Amino acid sequence: MIENIAVVGATGAVGSIVLELLEERNFPFKSIKFLASKRSAGKSLTFKGELHVIEELSPNAFQDIDLVIASTPDEVSLEFTPWAVERGAIVIDESGAHRMMEHVPLVVPEVNPEAIENHQGIIASPNCSTTQMVVAMKPIYDAVGISRVVVSTYQAPSGAGAAGEQELFDGTQSHMEGKSFDYQAFAHPIAFNLIPQIGSEKFEGYTSEEMKMVFETRKIFGDETIQICPTCVRVPVVNCHSESILLETKSALEVDAARELFRNFEGITLQDDLASQSYPMPIDANKKDDVFVGRLRKDISGPNGLAFWCVSDNLRKGAATNAVQIAELLVNRNATCGT
Ligand SMILES: NC(=O)c1ccc[n+]([C@@H]2O[C@H](COP(=O)([O-])OP(=O)(O)OC[C@H]3O[C@@H](n4cnc5c(N)ncnc54)[C@H](OP(=O)(O)O)[C@@H]3O)[C@@H](O)[C@H]2O)c1
Numbered sequence: 001m002i003e004n005i006a007v008v009g010a011t012g013a014v015g016s017i018v019l020e021l022l023e024e025r026n027f028p029f030k031s032i033k034f035l036a037s038k039r040s041a042g043k044s045l046t047f048k049g050e051l052h053v054i055e056e057l058s059p060n061a062f063q064d065i066d067l068v069i070a071s072t073p074d075e076v077s078l079e080f081t082p083w084a085v086e087r088g089a090i091v092i093d094e095s096g097a098h099r100m101m102e103h104v105p106l107v108v109p110e111v112n113p114e115a116i117e118n119h120q121g122i123i124a125s126p127n128c129s130t131t132q133m134v135v136a137m138k139p140i141y142d143a144v145g146i147s148r149v150v151v152s153t154y155q156a157p158s159g160a161g162a163a164g165e166q167e168l169f170d171g172t173q174s175h176m177e178g179k180s181f182d183y184q185a186f187a188h189p190i191a192f193n194l195i196p197q198i199g200s201e202k203f204e205g206y207t208s209e210e211m212k213m214v215f216e217t218r219k220i221f222g223d224e225t226i227q228i229c230p231t232c233v234r235v236p237v238v239n240c241h242s243e244s245i246l247l248e249t250k251s252a253l254e255v256d257a258a259r260e261l262f263r264n265f266e267g268i269t270l271q272d273d274l275a276s277q278s279y280p281m282p283i284d285a286n287k288k289d290d291v292f293v294g295r296l297r298k299d300i301s302g303p304n305g306l307a308f309w310c311v312s313d314n315l316r317k318g319a320a321t322n323a324v325q326i327a328e329l330l331v332n333r334n335a336t337c338g339t
Helices: 013-024 074-086 113-118 128-144 157-176 208-221 255-263 316-337
Strands: 004-008 031-036 044-047 050-053 067-070 090-093 122-124 146-155 201-203 227-234 241-249 268-270 291-298 305-312
Touching: 004 013, 013 031, 013 044, 013 157, 013 316, 031 044, 031 050, 067 074, 067 316, 074 090, 090 316, 113 316, 128 146, 128 208, 128 241, 128 255, 128 268, 128 291, 128 305, 128 316, 146 208, 157 227, 201 208, 208 227, 255 268, 255 291, 255 305, 305 316
Parallel strands: 004 031, 004 067, 067 090, 090 122, 146 227, 268 291
Antiparallel strands: 044 050, 146 241, 241 305, 291 305
16 A cells, blocks of 8 residues: 655656646645755645645654655665665655666656566666656567667756756856856856767767767667667756657558657657647647657668657656656555455
8 A cells, every 4th residue: 555655856857846736736635744964854845835844864754654655866765775675665756766777667658658567666767768768669660670770969057956056047147148057057147058968978989978878779679679879968958858769670661650649649648740830849848748750751761760759848858747757656555455
């Protein structure tokens, strides 16, 4: 039974959206508590019209908790997760700490909901750029198979947390006033610039963010044969990640057929009418839960290629929505088991 829940990292960019979603989707619970760092402990936040005092993360905070939805830095997750699991809670972890651990399911409900069955107390939610891509891949993968993916991302500063988002505003303002700005969340100015590096170097010139897209995608599909060539770029768009995706399919797929597959897939909104200048853009995807797909084209450079553009709110489907959907899967599964 899931009755008592804790939101860890409730003050963060993702955590604050988790709160909005729990309220919006009327997520069922008996009690709820909000945890963050010592910096926030004792402050209050509003949830469902009531003030709640934020507690500091500690082992005892998880006493009698059944479900944890957590959005903290990796190292914080590694520290507190055993405290919660030892006390009988299931942890849905947004961080990268557990995603690639063999015993931890990495779940996107539209793609591999069945994977939650194998959890041993922790269920991981993928990196934001992976999540929207695998949702967009799923209908095509199921219909004709996918052998190769070439993807370039255009990632918003909100993907680097509340501090990243704030630095875009502050850096832009300083730039407009002709002042210098000391960026902490980024290695270079993000205002009026693009940064073709997210994360540190991981493998043969690819960054950690890029290799997450490779490893996580293969794990979610349970298919180690998918070849993926990613380039991840930070762009000065406040929120929502965009991706230019080229899929090489195992057998031929007409663009019209792909359009129908996207149109009929729950979780995807197709917006694909170049003649009327209709295609996904961050400004429209902001605060929405779907993955938006458009600019569908046949690859004119080779066989069996489908090119398209994909946009999603990284704080919602890329993080908070995915975690809350996993929580809903757990609740529904419990309800079914009980009948
Ligand atoms: N942003 C995205 O688009 C996105 C997408 C997918 C996954 N994620 C992952 O989600 C996680 C959270 O990201 P975010 O963007 O929400 O970051 P954020 O805005 O920096 O928020 C971090 C949260 O963690 C808490 N925290 C930090 N240190 C802590 C500590 N020592 N003890 C307890 N709580 C601590 C913070 O509490 P205080 O306010 O008290 O410091 C805050 O609530 C990260 O692992 C990130 O990789 C983010």
